[in-house]
């Protein structure tokens with residue numbers, strides 16, 4: 001692993017209003033993700049893990065601070081450039097698969113490819129390759145309704161990676177699966193992320209899964225700090 005920074009959060013502050021209450025989620029928070037690193041984010045419910053992922057992934061603008069992705073300062077980008085950077089550099093996986101029910105596994109995986117590039121033949125080949133990497137070579141034409149929970153989540157992960165993003169942001173990616181399935185899908189995810197040389201920030205409540213990653217961080221008083229389990 002080299003120490004090239006692929007994602008940097010610089011003095012990020014973000015708060016929500018809840019009636020009269022000011023919920024300060026992040027307060028001058030700093031964080032860096034180095035190339036090839038897989039980092040676990042563990043913190044109690046409601047402390048701001050999803051908010052942090054949305055800000056890091058350019059889905060939400062922080063009230064203060066800078067996000068630098070592959071040397072590009074997000075504050076200097078217009079909306080179109082932000083969207084383009086997100087599409088090309090970041091893959092998202094959520095706890096729920098969010099697959100489109102009326103599309104097959106392959107069609108679901110193709111969506112980000114077509115949005116980013118538009119060439120269908122090339123996209124189909126790339127989409128098939130990613131599904132194969134997740135052990136789904138026999139499921140291209142299956143609709144989500146005919147897939148198991150673990151298979152659906154593997155399709156969702158393949159979809160997140162199909163544009164070969166440098167960074168994967170995952171919010172409890174196996175949180176909806178039973179223990180055995182969760183471990184299987186999680187191990188596959190880590191194996192693919194490592195073999196592809198990707199960088200990842202993964203939220204989990206599972207300490208056992210967190211210890212499989214390179215480093216663990218948590219949220220405390222609006223800061224992102226190391227966590228020693």
Ligand SMILES: Nc1ncnc2c1ncn2[C@@H]1O[C@H](COP(=O)(O)OP(=O)(O)OP(=O)(O)O)[C@@H](O)[C@H]1O
Nearest residue numbers: 016017023025043044045046047048049050051052
């Ligand atoms: N758009 C919003 N407006 C107001 N409050 C919000 C908004 N989004 C999140 N919050 C609040 O901010 C806090 C952090 O939410 P967030 O979803 O980031 O936490 P989390 O650590 O991911 O939680 P969980 O582990 O339960 O998913 C919560 O108290 C939540 O209610």
